[in-house]
Structure formats: structure tokens, C-alpha cells
Amino acid sequence: MNRKRAFCLAAGIAAVAAATGWSQPTLAQAQAPAAADRHAAIYMYRGADRDKRLLANARKEGKVVVYTSLATKESMPLAKAFEKKYGIKVVLWRSTSDKVVQRAVTEARARRYAVDVVETNGPEVEMMAREKLLSPFHSPHFVDLPPEAFPAHRLWVADRLNFFVVAYNTNKVKRADLPATYEGFLDPKWKGQIALEATDSEWMAAIVKHWGERGTKFFDQLAAARPGVRKGHILLAEMVGAGEVPVALTVYNSEVESLKLRGGPVDWKPVEPVIGRPQGIAVAKNAPNPNAALLFADFVLSPEGQQLLHSMGRVPSSHKVKTELNNFPFTMIDPAVTLDEHDKWQTMWDNYFIKR
Structure with a gap:
């Protein structure tokens, strides 16, 4: 991360921490990183019963916490559609992309793991990847995405452009x-x-x-x-x-x-x-609701979720949604x-x- 961005992010993190008065981590919170290994098994599972098992476990968790910079007029309908389809509550926290980074990084450094899914600008998701907050994941809908949607480390994927x-x-x-x-x-x-x-x-x-x-x-x-x-x-x-x-x-x-x-x-x-410019979606390495996190990412990347984004004027990444919004030659920015x-x-x- 360059010095200017690092300085601004560090200052923002300190300000958020001071404003919210987050406490020191408890022993249970300090042990939370061990959950990352268990989460990796969930995120990368490809067995024949994947979808059935994922839904059952996500419903047991009961909710998914999403941090996003997607405008409320679009993030709310997306959340409501997910809730209606799966019966799992979406807790949205919406702000600007820099604030999304600040909140996620500050919580992680305090060992307060609250976020399940992050959806924001590509460079800002890349910042969180460099802070080691994210985990690789697999979705059956990856086959519908162009190669440009994936950074080399595959810690996030472009869900819209x-x-x-x-x-x-x-x-x-x-x-x-x-x-x-x-x-x-x-x-x-x-x-x-x-x-x-x-x-x-x-x-x-x-x-x-x-x-x-x-x-x-x-x-x-x-x-x-x-x-x-x-x-x-x-x-x-x-x-x-x-x-x-x-x-x-x-x-x-x-x-x-x-x-x-x-x-x-x-x-x-x-x-x-x-x-x-890619806009990315990622699952948190220490998500409190990993099954619901993966299910939400699946939904956003699915033809249904991508079509919903398109209907609200956003540009979907998926080849499954035909649109004039991306039907022209273009050059992609590399967030790294x-x-x-x-x-x-x-x-x-x-x-x-x-x-x-």
C-alpha cells in the first residue's frame, strides 16, 4: 500500500476506534483467527451436496452482515431479494468505500469480527486483501465471469463493473x-x-x-x-x-x-x-456467519442477482446477463x-x- 493511502487509512482507523469506543478483545475474540481454517473448508467445498449443505447451515446461522458502498437504493433491494429467497436476514452497513475499509480493518485489529461480506470498489477490496482480512472462496457462478474479474490471488472477485x-x-x-x-x-x-x-x-x-x-x-x-x-x-x-x-x-x-x-x-x-473499474465482493476470513457469507456471495454472482443489479442500472460482471452497458471494447484498471x-x-x- 502506498504511503499516502496507508497514512489516510491509519488515521481513519484511529478515528473510528476512538469514536466508537471499542473495547479490548476478549479471550474468545483473541482466539477467533483459528476459525479461519474452518471457514476455508466451507468456502472451498465443492462436493455434490454443496448447495444443500450450504443453505441448511446458513439458515442455522440466521443472518449475514454485509459492509458495502453500493447505494442504498440498490443495496436494499438486493438484500430484500436475498431475504425473500432464503429466509436469512441481511444486516447492511452502507458507507463510502474508504469508510468500509476503515471499519473492517479497525474491527479486525481489535479482534472484533463482525463482518461476513464486503462489497465495494476494487482498490478498496484489494486493501483489505493486503490486510489479510479475506479468504479465497469458490462459487459455481465463477464460470460465468470473465478472466478479468479475478485478481491473481483470488481473494475477491468483481461482481459488477x-x-x-x-x-x-x-x-x-x-x-x-x-x-x-x-x-x-x-x-x-x-x-x-x-x-x-x-x-x-x-x-x-x-x-x-x-x-x-x-x-x-x-x-x-x-x-x-x-x-x-x-x-x-x-x-x-x-x-x-x-x-x-x-x-x-x-x-x-x-x-x-x-x-x-x-x-x-x-x-x-x-x-x-x-x-x-472493477467493483469487488469478498468473504471475510473470520466471518461470524461463514455459510451465510458464502450463500450471499453466491446469490450476488448468480444470474438472478446479476440481473437484479442490471435492472437497477449497475453493470453486471456475468456473461449470463446480456446488456448494452458493457457491449463495447474496454481496458480494465488493475486495483493492485x-x-x-x-x-x-x-x-x-x-x-x-x-x-x-
């Missing part, structure tokens, strides 16, 4: 006028019409890695055009829908789809190179590289677009 696309207000901009590649926005006619999200250094890094010197030249020229900068992908998408920003270059297509479903005058176009090279690209991004 975010794609950086160009969002535009349909009352102000015609789709036919949008260029095919990002370089088209260097045309002077777009000056004062375009905006970026303030934290998208990983998008820039992926384009530069994809285009090489061509990418560096592009960002030199884009910075010189002084595009607007707004913090928050949802906020930026909403500003496009409101007409305050005619065109945004770095909006997640899932956010635009959510606005479209609500009737907003907004749409999106996959402008090359399209950069994808995002963490390792964060400082380098963040400094470049800040010099281009923030410190102006």
Missing part, C-alpha cells in the same frame, strides 16, 4: 456531435463545455498506460483547455442531468443509467479508450497497480487539474 464514459445533457448536446475518441474533446468548440471528476487519477493512468506517449500528449493538451472539475461522480452526473455541465468526460455509466431510469435528460457514450502507483499518478493529476 464501473465504466468511465462521457455523459451528456440530451437537451444541450447531440449524441452525433460527440467524438469517437477523447482526443476529439481537444477541439476548441468544447472549451467551457466539459468537466472531469476531481479524483479520477486512475482513469488518467489507465489511458496513459494504454496510449503511451499519445496519452501523455493528450493530457498535456486537455489540462491546457482547463476543463471544469467537480468532486463526486454522482454529483457530476446530476449536474449533467440538470444542464449545469453539458458534457462530463469521467462519469460511471451506471450513474447515468440511474438518472435515465428516473427520467433525467441525460445519456452516455463509450468514448475510446473506455476504462473499466492503482494502489502501488497511486502517488505518482495523483501528483500528475493534481498538477494538471487541481493546482491551477
Whole structure:
């Protein structure tokens, strides 16, 4: 983990611990890591009776605790669908991805094992993998996922994807006028019409890695055009829908789809190179309810769970769900590289677009 992220995470962990007043671990809590070995046997079991045994044991546990950054309007319906199907209560704790990491890491360091499943941004799940909080698991639905959905260590898997696309207000901009590649926005006619999200250094890094010197030249020229900068992908998408920003270059297509479903005058176009960002799901190494944890992960990765995510405007990872939301060429961000090279690209991004 790079120093900047490590420092921020450590500070956040200390703040959470102080605010919540968590006590010192009890002897039983201190012995909890031994449960990891038992959990591994559950998570990796592939016998013919797997599904039947998993459901029976999950119902005995009675609940599953999920930490997620998935918006409430989507995480709640997903939880309710699981509860209706299996009769097992879902306890949701929803916050931003950095807070999900802080809570999970702080609890683990206090030997207070409360979370069963984590579902959040790929780089943040990768942080938890590096903190040794997660366990490999098997799901019969893995066969429906692309190879890019799995990091090499297989401690988590991408259950959905975010794609950086160009969002535009349909009352102000015609789709036919949008260029095919990002370089088209260097045309002077777009000056004062375009905006970026303030934290998208990983998008820039992926384009530069994809285009090489061509990418560096592009960002030199884009910075010189002084595009607007707004913090928050949802906020930026909403500003496009409101007409305050005619065109945004770095909006997640899932956010635009959510606005479209609500009737907003907004749409999106996959402008090359399209950069994808994995959103991951993982089971906790010391989950208090390991069977329910695995069952919930199975459900999210199943065609039923993936279709439900799609119906709410999210981009499913599964090949079983046919959708225009991912039917285009794209390049995936590697969360491990995002963490390792964060400082380098963040400094470049800040010099281009923030410190102006």
C-alpha cells in the first residue's frame, strides 16, 4: 500500500476506534483467527451436496452482515431479494468505500469480527486483501465471469463493473456531435463545455498506460483547455442531468443509467479508450456467519442477482446477463497497480487539474 493511502487509512482507523469506543478483545475474540481454517473448508467445498449443505447451515446461522458502498437504493433491494429467497436476514452497513475499509480493518485489529461480506470498489477490496482480512472462496457462478474479474490471488472477485464514459445533457448536446475518441474533446468548440471528476487519477493512468506517449500528449493538451472539475461522480452526473455541465468526460455509466431510469435528460457514450473499474465482493476470513457469507456471495454472482443489479442500472460482471452497458471494447484498471502507483499518478493529476 502506498504511503499516502496507508497514512489516510491509519488515521481513519484511529478515528473510528476512538469514536466508537471499542473495547479490548476478549479471550474468545483473541482466539477467533483459528476459525479461519474452518471457514476455508466451507468456502472451498465443492462436493455434490454443496448447495444443500450450504443453505441448511446458513439458515442455522440466521443472518449475514454485509459492509458495502453500493447505494442504498440498490443495496436494499438486493438484500430484500436475498431475504425473500432464503429466509436469512441481511444486516447492511452502507458507507463510502474508504469508510468500509476503515471499519473492517479497525474491527479486525481489535479482534472484533463482525463482518461476513464486503462489497465495494476494487482498490478498496484489494486493501483489505493486503490486510489479510479475506479468504479465497469458490462459487459455481465463477464460470460465468470473465478472466478479468479475478485478481491473481483470488481473494475477491468483481461482481459488477464501473465504466468511465462521457455523459451528456440530451437537451444541450447531440449524441452525433460527440467524438469517437477523447482526443476529439481537444477541439476548441468544447472549451467551457466539459468537466472531469476531481479524483479520477486512475482513469488518467489507465489511458496513459494504454496510449503511451499519445496519452501523455493528450493530457498535456486537455489540462491546457482547463476543463471544469467537480468532486463526486454522482454529483457530476446530476449536474449533467440538470444542464449545469453539458458534457462530463469521467462519469460511471451506471450513474447515468440511474438518472435515465428516473427520467433525467441525460445519456452516455463509450468514448475510446473506455476504462473499466472493477467493483469487488469478498468473504471475510473470520466471518461470524461463514455459510451465510458464502450463500450471499453466491446469490450476488448468480444470474438472478446479476440481473437484479442490471435492472437497477449497475453493470453486471456475468456473461449470463446480456446488456448494452458493457457491449463495447474496454481496458480494465488493475486495483493492485492503482494502489502501488497511486502517488505518482495523483501528483500528475493534481498538477494538471487541481493546482491551477
